[in-house]
Amino acid sequence: xxxxxxxxxxxxxxEGKRPTQVIERDDGHIEKSTYSPVYFSxxxxxxxxxxxxxxxxxxxxxxxxxxxxxVSLYLQQNGHKVVAVDxxxxxxxxxxxxxxxxxxxxxxxxxxxxxxKSFDTVVLFGLGLGLLGSKEKSKEILKSLYEIxxxxxxxxxxxxxxxxxxxPDHLNYHKYNKEHGRMAGQVRIRIEVEDYxxxxxxxxxxxxVELEELLQDTGWKVIHYIDPIHPNDPTFAVIIAKE
Numbered sequence: 022x023x024x025x026x027x028x029x030x031x032x033x034x035x036e037g038k039r040p041t042q043v044i045e046r047d048d049g050h051i052e053k054s055t056y057s058p059v060y061f062s063x064x065x066x067x068x069x070x071x072x073x074x075x076x077x078x079x080x081x082x083x084x085x086x087x088x089x090x091x092v093s094l095y096l097q098q099n100g101h102k103v104v105a106v107d108x109x110x111x112x113x114x115x116x117x118x119x120x121x122x123x124x125x126x127x128x129x130x131x132x133x134x135x136x137x138k139s140f141d142t143v144v145l146f147g148l149g150l151g152l153l154g155s156k157e158k159s160k161e162i163l164k165s166l167y168e169i170x171x172x173x174x175x176x177x178x179x180x181x182x183x184x185x186x187x188x189p190d191h192l193n194y195h196k197y198n199k200e201h202g203r204m205a206g207q208v209r210i211r212i213e214v215e216d217y218x219x220x221x222x223x224x225x226x227x228x229x230v231e232l233e234e235l236l237q238d239t240g241w242k243v244i245h246y247i248d249p250i251h252p253n254d255p256t257f258a259v260i261i262a263k264e
Contacts, residue, residue, distance in 0.1 A: 027042075027111075027219060035115045042214045046194065046209065061091060068249070070247045070256060075095070077260050082101050082102070082141070082143070084096070084144045085149060087107045087113075087116055090105055090121040093105040094119060097120075097121070101142075102123075104135070105125070106124075132165050136168065140174060148256070149179060151180065151226060154223040156207075164239050167239060183205060185253065194208075206225060244260050
């Protein structure tokens with residue numbers, strides 16, 4: 022079984038197909054999503070919180086979880102040197118085909134291997150803060166990012182507040198997580214596309230308060246939030262700087 026289901030979804034979408042991905046949560050909850058142009062969208066079609074927050078990008082940029090490379094392409098076009106990384110080989114293949122100059126297969130857990138780099142900006146878009154994974158893992162990743170960035174570096178990311186929901190399935194999952202010693206918004210999922218099925222992965226959704234708690238003792242601090250227009254929208258963007 023090939024495990025690069027996410028990459029298969031990206032590649033099929035790039036090739037003009039209309040793939041469906043099945044997202045299974047470890048409590049049995051199932052969601053399906055079909056092709057979405059968001060993976061390939063131009064700047065004018067980005068969510069407003071991303072349009073605003075990306076303006077903080079400076080210098081050399083590390084784009085983590087690059088997907089189909091839309092953020093990297095935008096930054097390249099605006100004069101930035103960009104290193105785009107993703108744990109999906111097929112997604113990285115699509116990035117290169119679309120013109121991303123430096124795209125690499127690299128899981129976020131191995132980001133410290135970029136020790137020779139000194140980045141000015143780290144981007145975590147597409148609810149990329151979720152890649153922090155868990156309370157324990159987030160500390161390790163944030164410290165690694167501190168080590169491979171310049172003294173005035175920024176992290177630009179977006180996330181989703183898991184508590185802004187009335188869906189009983191999600192509320193029950195918060196309870197399920199706590200019973201298993203996890204943060205309420207930690208989501209354990211796997212993805213299936215045709216005969217591709219990913220391994221189980223942890224994805225972390227946090228409130229602003231929880232995010233700031235995760236940043237403690239990592240050398241990072243929040244300097245600015247960018248909120249969506251609609252108050253019920255659970256997404257937000259954040260600018261994080263070194264202390």
